[in-house]
Amino acid sequence: MRFRRRTRPARLLFALTLTPLLAGCFASAGEESGDATGERGSRLRVALAFPPAENLSPYGADATILSRLGVTEGLTALDANGAATPALARSWQREGDRSWLFTLREATFQDGTAVTPARVAAALTHATEARPAPAALSGVTLTAEPAGGDRLRVTTNSPDPVLPLRLAGPALAVLSPKAYGALGRADPVGTATGPFELTKVTGSTAATLDRFDDYWGGLAHAPGIDARFIADGTARTNALRTGQVDIAEAIPVAQAATLDAATRRETATTRTTSLQLNTRTGPFKDPKLRAAAREAVDTAALAKGVYESHADAGSGIYGPAVTWAAGKREQPVGRAKPTAPRGTTITLATYDNRPELPEAAQVLKQQLEKAGFEVELEVREYARIEGDALAGKFDAFVVARNTLVDTGDPVAVLASDYTCDGGYNLALLCDKDVDRAVAKAERTADTSARQSAALAAEAGILGTDAVVPLVHQRVLTGVATSVEGVLLDPYERTLVGTETRR
Template identity: 30%
Template sequence: MTLIFRIAAILAALPFLAAPALAAKDTLTMGMTLEPPHLDPTATAAAATDEVVYANVFEGLTRIDAAGAVQPALAASWDVTEDGTVYTFHLREGVSFHDGTQFDAEDVVFSFERAMAEGSVNAQKQIFEPIEAVEALDPRTVKVTLRRPTGSFLFDLGWGDAVIVAPESADANRSAPVGTGPFRFERRVAGDRVELTRFEDYWGEAPALARATFKFIPDSAAAAAALLAGDIDAFANLPAPELVPQFEADPRFTVEIGVTEGETILAMNNAREPFSNLKVRQAISHALNRDAIIQADFDYGTPIGSHFSPVHPAYVDLTGTYPHDVEKAKALLREAGYAEGFEATLKLPPPNYARRAGEIIQQQLAQVGITVEIVPVEWAQWLEQVFKGADYDMTVIAHTEPMDIGIYARDDYYFGYDSAEFDGVMEELSAEADEGRRHELMAEAQRILAEDAVNGFLYQLPKIGVWNAAVEGLWRNTPIQANDLTEVRWRE
């Protein structure tokens, strides 16, 4: 019997022994923690949607690369007038959508006007706010006139919210997305996965992968087990930082610890008492111990004191604005009229970083007399209740959009923050083209948010990438919400 088993084992191993002579593998299964609510990046704030479709299924006039730089995409080039108010985009030839319809200037006009419309559901409508007019000069040329110079305009057009869609398919993109990217949508199995296949008529360089599957695994233990078993090939952001040493010691895997654009915050509803009281927000900021919260994520986060990425050259270290000080927090609560503290709810979405931080924050606020009830919510509930409805006291979330400090200037944003001083700085920043002055304004905006204690600024979310050691081309950092597969391949 032992001999039979030995022979069976040898036979079973033969395909693997012969593998080096075979063609390189051309499929990839990528693990993700959160499942997208739908697949239209122009109609949701959910990062998970962009992480599946950005640069893979959908493309914009520009795109953001792995280094965070603006690159041409559907626009091969562009001209800008000296005053920075008129952009003329020269579109690529021979581009088609996945359903066979041809891409031209009218699709750009349609996409921009759709996003700018009064009833638009685009989560980043501010990208399009500077636009006064968009015109198709001919099938390959689009003229965009701005109300004022906007220094970040080309970068903003590289967001997932600004991808180009076709009027023939736009209404169905939530369930059956049709773009111009190197991969076409194959199918979605709700609660499990999204499958993409290579688009054979892609205008650019064909991707090495013939098929890609995004597998949704919300449980961190299950995610790690799937990697170890080979059921998935990669997890671009592993939700189990405690297992990093195990994967680093395993030669079958590559581990890359990078950075994201994810400012992780204790968001407070500034429009609701008692969080409308500056002294209460300051007290909460003093009560928070960032180091303890980061330790719960196994020290893979970078402390922040405002809503800004530490890797940006305009970053200002404001972590000392409200140092951890329990007695100072209690004194501020007394001054605010809450000597006995108060009760509040903390709605926590599914990501592990939010749930782990939430439990520690509950304990830290209890030390200053604030009784916190933790309310776990699913992702769809969080989007509906917190992000859209502003029906919350506090929540923990990582805002992963690039350079998104401007969200604090929005009148209807879920923070409920209102500051004429901050709005003025952002208005000047929007019109400023000089990089040095832009950095000065970004620094001033950071200071205002920190001093106003708008939210509890915790840490910059790390990117813990773990994938099969034979896989190349995945991003180490996340300058934009994306799992860009265009350059991913298996080593032969």
């Protein structure tokens, strides 16, 4: 990605190599400069678990990286209770079943241009044309246009009662016109609106961010962020423990005891680890074999063993952090009777960016083999396996998925992951009854009724045995004792913000 020259001196950016070299890499990044209060503050050193899978495209999985680093924003955000709250839009109102009117706040893009209704409309239009489509737009087509003054009108092809929640999705971040190039590409370097401006990306190893001095929400305390993408969980933990980084996300549960208790933060999240079974091709096209795989899995053993009780046994697509789900959950419907595997060979795959997943996959391999399957296990880095997983190259795939990360709307993940046209359908499920149930939930406006409809759809999905919920995770984040203001939320959309400092 390109580097935009700035008026202040550029800081050296060293490529991440071996863990012992991390101290040298971060030494030049720890220089001090003035913060928002006139005091001297230090740049934040952050270790992230997932290297960019799509060259930091704002539309796919990388959108969450940009959101967590405080680079991008949408029209709305989510509060602690999962409700839509103002971001680039300071207010909104529903005009009818298919139309919403948003009033924009006064804000500036990081390239110095003003945030206007026309530019926001153009950004949302680009998102609708992205391929694959952002998960937040699954099941809906929207049109955005200026509505006079500081107002923007967003119209959907069908009634969408949760549009403000949808627009909070990280993949619907607003970028300046300068960001958009040919072939649907979007470059977030220096074109977003958040408190930190992405100034340089070094492949899949590092990124440099500087404080955006014209941020509408006030000047950030930290003058910048030096981020490193460290896929190895032990290396991330060691970097925090030895003082080479200030914040390290996704600490492996096996490494938790090596950190001082004062540096460990455990957060209940809406993330569910599940076993996705390929329903389109291969052995698991047979629902009876899917049922056999589901019966072979001992989720309690995974929660207590692999996750060392830092997770809860799988109870559904939504876990305990989705507090309303337990009282509304329905029993799965339409399940097939299991058949004996009789040595059926399957390929089971996962990724190692989340260190527990390979271990979980190994335990699953043993459980499935005990039930009569022959299992071939494949583990890669996420960036190198996502495409094959979505293309159905594996019979089974273990994935950790935040069920509310895309919109905060419980129906959105169902539409994205389990419908015929879903953009993140790892199970390649295409079931007419499921599609109808999800569509019914999408049409439901009342919050409580929508939740009930979502859980009715969940029951239908679980009834196909296309997905086996394994565990509901609690995320461990390493935070140095000198750091304040880290943003930890169950949706895993935020990490650093204007108040984060050391």
